[in-house]
Amino acid sequence: MAYSKPARTATRRIRIRRTRVAGLLGVIAAIATALGFRLQASSSPRAAPTTTVLRSDQRGLRIERRLRSEHPRRLGAAEGAVPDGVTVFDDEYPAVANLDPALLGALRRAATDAVGDGVEFYVDSGWRSPEYQERLLEEAISKYGTEEEAARWVASPKTSAHVSGGAVDIGHSDATAWLSEHGAAYGLCQIYGNEPWHYELRPEAVDRGCPPMYADPTRDPRIRR
Numbered sequence: 001m002a003y004s005k006p007a008r009t010a011t012r013r014i015r016i017r018r019t020r021v022a023g024l025l026g027v028i029a030a031i032a033t034a035l036g037f038r039l040q041a042s043s044s045p046r047a048a049p050t051t052t053v054l055r056s057d058q059r060g061l062r063i064e065r066r067l068r069s070e071h072p073r074r075l076g077a078a079e080g081a082v083p084d085g086v087t088v089f090d091d092e093y094p095a096v097a098n099l100d101p102a103l104l105g106a107l108r109r110a111a112t113d114a115v116g117d118g119v120e121f122y123v124d125s126g127w128r129s130p131e132y133q134e135r136l137l138e139e140a141i142s143k144y145g146t147e148e149e150a151a152r153w154v155a156s157p158k159t160s161a162h163v164s165g166g167a168v169d170i171g172h173s174d175a176t177a178w179l180s181e182h183g184a185a186y187g188l189c190q191i192y193g194n195e196p197w198h199y200e201l202r203p204e205a206v207d208r209g210c211p212p213m214y215a216d217p218t219r220d221p222r223i224r225r
Contacts, residue, residue, distance in 0.1 A: 075129075075131065075132050075135060077093055077094060077095070078094060078129075079094075079128065079129040079131055079132040080094060080095045080098075080125070080126065080127050080128035080129050080132045080162070081095070081132065082095045082096075082123055082124070082125065082126070084122075085122065086122060086123045087111070087120060087121060087122055087123065088104065088107045088108055088111050088121045088123055088168075089108060089111070090123070093123075093126075094127060095123060095125065095126035095127050095128070096123055096126050096127075097127075098126070098127035098165050099126050099127050099165045099166075099168060100164075100165045100166050100201065102201055102203075103165070103166060103167075103168065103200070103201040106186045106187050106188055106201055107121065107168065107186075107188065107199075109186055110179065110182065110183065110186040110188055113182075114175065114178050114182075117178060119174050119175055119178045120175065121170055121175045122170065122171040122172060122175065123168060123169070123170065123171075124169040124170065124171040124197060125162065125168070125169040126162070126165075126167075126168045126169070127162060127163075127165045128160070128162040128163055129163070130157035130163055131157075133154075133155070133156070133157040133160050133162060133163050134156075134157050136154050137150060137154045137155075137156060137157075139154075140153055140154040148218075151217060151218050151223070152194065152216040152217060152218055153194070153195075153216070153217070154217075155217050155223050159222060159223045161191075161200055161222075166200055166201070167191075167198060167199070167200050168198075168199055168200075169195075169197045169198055169199075170197050170199055171197060176190075176196050176197055179199060180196070183199065183205075183210070184205040184206070184209050184210045185206060186206070187201050187202055187203045187204075187205050187206050188200075188201060188202075188205075189201075189202045189205050189210035189211065190210070190213055191213060191214060191220070192213060192214050192215070192216050192217055192220070193213045193214065193215050193216065194215065194216045195216075195217075
């Protein structure tokens with residue numbers, strides 16, 4: 001069938017209109033997608049600006065710690081974190097390698113002798129970076145509700161023996177039981193009554209035995225400084 005010229009002209013106009021409408025809809029969709037992405041990005045925690053809080057008092061310090069804990073950076077082995085199964089002989093982990101050499105030597109001598117009793121020394125925690133220690137303190141405050149109660153379990157980065165490389169948390173229970181009986185012969189002593197896993201080096205203990213334990217870290221004069 002042949003079409004007349006007016007009919008062909010009308011058809012062409014309709015096609016042109018449809019093309020323009022389709023193009024306009026495409027532009028609108030692109031703008032909407034871009035705006036949606038921008039809104040999503042601005043609401044992402046990783047894109048949120050850092051909030052600065054003045055440490056003018058204890059309340060300000062608590063607020064700052066809470067804000068930091070809401071978007072924590074993941075800490076790994078470089079900061080002192082250890083996976084399960086790490087022993088006192090695993091030098092590839094900074095938590096072990098960065099311990100005080102005298103403490104590490106005593107631990108390895110004790111661990112070597114403990115093998116004869118079927119006991120292996122695992123390191124639940126050893127050296128820690130100040131950032132890692134601060135994270136643990138923030139978590140303890142959140143768990144126990146107050147800084148005072150949290151201090152019974154976690155010291156500040158400035159006073160923690162873990163940060164200086166002078167303390168190690170030993171697992172499992174058979175290892176801590178072995179150390180409670182034999183540790184003094186190596187200068188290894190439990191320091192706090194509420195932490196049977198926490199050991200530090202006391203060289204004089206080889207001849208005199210370990211000193212009396214503090215009930216918890218808040219009784220330790222090093223922590224109260």
